[in-house]
Amino acid sequence: MDPAAAKLIGAGLASIALVGAGIGIGTIFGNYLQGALRNPSAAPSQFANLLLGFALAEATGLFGLVVALIILFVF
């Protein structure tokens, strides 16, 4: 297979990792909303944990994106 074509296919496959990021971020925010609607007074205290959890979940998806970019631009 032509290496340039293989690079493009590899980058596309590596980007599938962002599905996990989407699911993770949706789960975190969904659970926060569920808890906040049950107990609104406790919501502000957990806002910091919400942001932290969002960043950590997005990070793993972005690791997959970084692999895609490495495949495209380094090799």
Add this chain to the structure above:
Amino acid sequence: MIAAAYAAEDAGHGGGSEGGLPNPMHQFEIKRLIPFELFGVDVSFTNSALFMVIAASVITLFTVYAMHSRALVPSRLQSVAEISYQFIANMVRDNVGTAGMQYFPFIFTLFMFVLALNMLGMVPYSFTVTSHIIVTFALAAFIFLGVTLIGFIKHGWKFFKFFVPSGVPMVMLPLLVVIEVISYLTRPLSLSVRLFANMMAGHTMLKVFGAFVVALGFFGGWAPLAFMVAFTGLEILVAFLQAYVFAILTCIYLNDALHLHH
């Protein structure tokens, strides 16, 4: 097809004729502003260095000027400085405890520096320093080494107890310790890649959609323009959020080193 459009642009630059879409990766290019060599090592003053100097100057000028009157009832600008101090002080106190407050100046500097670098990148035609993995890796590596060193200085060889969680059956211990050590060693990697990937992906998307605005012309260009306005707002939020996450994870790692419980 899109790769051909980017290639046509690169070829167009060489020939000076009509090109395709502009390359979104050109914005990350390092340019030497003042070439300088020391013992064969290239230590030129680059655009990256320039923006680090600008960020440090902006932070220093802001905090010094905002607090220069030291009013008991703060003015608006003094309130901003006090709020940012309080925000980080609360974060350090909540995550590291009172023992960690001696590291507050470092955490505050780290947060303000990363925040300023991220925000300066949102200025049009500027350069995003944190969109280079070497910059974020240098920050994360020093944080990791510093925190590990603090752990060893405070606890001596007992620091290795950190990798042995309590209440684990003896059978699982060898595997679990290996997993713990590997996940500890990936901390600087995840810390640096998180910031780098967010910044680079965000700015690449901004450039790509900007190219669409121009390419679709007067009648089609309003749709990507509306998206760009919303996405720029998101990028400003991400710039703040990533600086906050970088600082809070540093606090959490510091807490692990100072108080060795999982």
